[in-house]
Amino acid sequence: MRVFADMWAYLSDGANWAGSDGIAALLGQQLLLTLTALLMAMVVGLPVALWLGHLGRGGFLAINISNVGRAIPTFALLALLVVAPWPGTGELGPYGRAGLATLIALTLFALPPIITNSYVAMREVAPEVREAARGMGMTGVQQFWRVELPLGLPLVVSGLRLALVQVWATATIAALVAGPGLGQVITDGFFRSNYGKGIAGALVVAAVALVLELVAALVQRAVDPSRRGTPSGGHTDALSVTGATVEQPAESVG
Amino acid sequence: MRVTLLGAADDPSCYSRLVNDWVCMDYVSDRQQEIVDATIQHIGITVVSVVLGLAIAFPLALLARRLPKLESAILAITTGIYTVPSLALFPLLVPFTGLSATTVVIGLALYALTILVRSLLEGLRSVPDDVRESATGLGYGRGQLLLKVELPLALPVVMAGLRVATVSTVALTTVGSLVAYGGLGNLIKDGVLTNFRAELFTASVLCVVLAVVLDIVLVLLQRLLTPWTRGVRA
Numbered sequence: 001m002r003v004f005a006d007m008w009a010y011l012s013d014g015a016n017w018a019g020s021d022g023i024a025a026l027l028g029q030q031l032l033l034t035l036t037a038l039l040m041a042m043v044v045g046l047p048v049a050l051w052l053g054h055l056g057r058g059g060f061l062a063i064n065i066s067n068v069g070r071a072i073p074t075f076a077l078l079a080l081l082v083v084a085p086w087p088g089t090g091e092l093g094p095y096g097r098a099g100l101a102t103l104i105a106l107t108l109f110a111l112p113p114i115i116t117n118s119y120v121a122m123r124e125v126a127p128e129v130r131e132a133a134r135g136m137g138m139t140g141v142q143q144f145w146r147v148e149l150p151l152g153l154p155l156v157v158s159g160l161r162l163a164l165v166q167v168w169a170t171a172t173i174a175a176l177v178a179g180p181g182l183g184q185v186i187t188d189g190f191f192r193s194n195y196g197k198g199i200a201g202a203l204v205v206a207a208v209a210l211v212l213e214l215v216a217a218l219v220q221r222a223v224d225p226s227r228r229g230t231p232s233g234g235h236t237d238a239l240s241v242t243g244a245t246v247e248q249p250a251e252s253v254g
Numbered sequence: 255m256r257v258t259l260l261g262a263a264d265d266p267s268c269y270s271r272l273v274n275d276w277v278c279m280d281y282v283s284d285r286q287q288e289i290v291d292a293t294i295q296h297i298g299i300t301v302v303s304v305v306l307g308l309a310i311a312f313p314l315a316l317l318a319r320r321l322p323k324l325e326s327a328i329l330a331i332t333t334g335i336y337t338v339p340s341l342a343l344f345p346l347l348v349p350f351t352g353l354s355a356t357t358v359v360i361g362l363a364l365y366a367l368t369i370l371v372r373s374l375l376e377g378l379r380s381v382p383d384d385v386r387e388s389a390t391g392l393g394y395g396r397g398q399l400l401l402k403v404e405l406p407l408a409l410p411v412v413m414a415g416l417r418v419a420t421v422s423t424v425a426l427t428t429v430g431s432l433v434a435y436g437g438l439g440n441l442i443k444d445g446v447l448t449n450f451r452a453e454l455f456t457a458s459v460l461c462v463v464l465a466v467v468l469d470i471v472l473v474l475l476q477r478l479l480t481p482w483t484r485g486v487r488a
Contacts (some may be wrong), residue, residue, distance in 0.1 A: 001349075003349045025301075033422070062271070067421070067469075070418065070421045070422050070465075071421050071424070071425060071462050071465035071466060071469075072425065072461075072462055073424075073425040073429075073439070073461050073462075074425070074429045074459070075427070075429055075431075075439060076428060076439075076442050076454075076457070076458035076461055076462075077458075079443075079445060079454055079458070080444045080454060080455065080458055081444065082446060083446060083449060084453060106378055115311060169339035169340075170339065172339045172341040172342060173340075173341050175341065175445075176341070176429070176432070176443065177446055183339075183341050186341055186342050187341070187432070189345070190432065195345065195348065195349050198342075198345040198348075199344075199346055201342065202343070202345065204345050205338075205339055205342050206337055206338045206339075206342065209339075211340075212320060212430055213337065222442030224285070246371060253412060
């Protein structure tokens with residue numbers, strides 16, 4: 001295929017990687033965007049969701065926020081933010097043109113999986129364990145830090161992993177509003193009918209998504225107390241983006 | 255028509271460049287045809303994509319169930335597709351299918367497929383073994399068992415997956431504006447390019463409304479198809 005030859009030619013030419021709008025710079029920019037958005041979503045979402053899960057309140061909200069989030073197109077959200085007087089298309093340091101709008105859109109996009117998973121993680125701690133902790137005289141705060149959080153951590157991390165990969169992939173949409181990131185390579189190649197370049201951009205995005213997914217899977221494995229002893233146990237496939245544990249509790253309620 | 259809303263005839267309309275309101279009913283009534291066309295395109299692309307996704311997911315799920323060795327491969331491949339961003343997938347397909355609605359439909363069907371294969375497998379797995387055994391004992395063949403016992407019992411889980419797939423497809427269709435077949439996404443894109451707030455806002459709201467409406471339709475359909483769960487679930 002001609003396009004794949006073009007793609008290879010584009011990728012193997014070092015000049016396309018260098019420079020301020022080369023692949024390497026855009027990749028770094030998108031990584032920075034993704035990690036910042038994820039961090040912001042964690043700061044906002046984790047404390048609220050974990051504490052609500054600890055108290056067992058607000059479940060309806062925590063579960064349904066995922067469904068609401070799915071219904072709102074990121075493109076529409078981003079478009080609204082860019083056209084609005086604030087945040088608009090202003091340049092934001094290393095985040096580039098429309099950096100703030102992109103960050104806000106991606107943060108909002110990362111919140112639902114983080115909130116839903118963290119809430120479910122807290123609720124899924126076995127009631128016997130919780131009662132035993134109370135019977136030992138633990139206060140609510142002690143229960144939260146010493147029992148519920150360690151036991152729920154794998155599911156919390158799987159929510160973060162889901163959010164990470166989704167945010168990384170979705171960050172490319174910023175290019176539709178002339179924003180930052182690797183999406184530029186894709187749309188640029190596409191609009192100039194240079195499909196090889198577009199596909200090259202897509203390939204880089206997909207490859208990094210896979211790397212992020214694998215790294216996140218390793219982190220998840222490292223924090224899972226039950227899997228540490230028995231490496232053969234559990235049901236991970238490294239590629240599972242929407243693991244059964246993530247979807248099931250969310251759907252059985254709605 | 256808009257005069258009645260604004261009072262004076264020489265006032266600029268609320269979607270003129272000078273005013274550029276976010277919410278503007280004049281825009282909706284004046285550009286009604288354009289909005290209806292975009293909405294119909296959006297619904298069409300969404301429905302065809304999800305149906306196509308379901309049509310591919312069904313045999314895949316059956317195959318995965320019959321051959322457990324294939325299951326992890328099928329799940330890995332479909333999940334791999336999901337990590338390809340939509341913005342990347344459409345240009346990837348253009349060299350083969352051109353700038354057409356087909357490009358968008360194939361891309362979206364691939365995404366829907368990922369969700370649907372998983373929920374079909376999960377649904378079929380949720381059928382209790384004793385039910386399956388008693389059906390076999392009653393003389394049901396494999397095909398009959400699937401159609402008359404397993405599928406109806408798997409329906410709640412499958413419908414949950416179908417709802418997720420439909421709602422995400424409605425949202426993802428907007429990205430199809432890249433190849434000019436994005437339904438309401440086309441209006442959103444135009445709204446950004448021309449700084450047309452009423453157009454952008456109206457199309458965005460319609461997108462969300464469309465997702466909610468289709469979700470409700472599926473819930474009603476599920477109630478209709480599984481009358482036996484009504485007493486328990488409601």
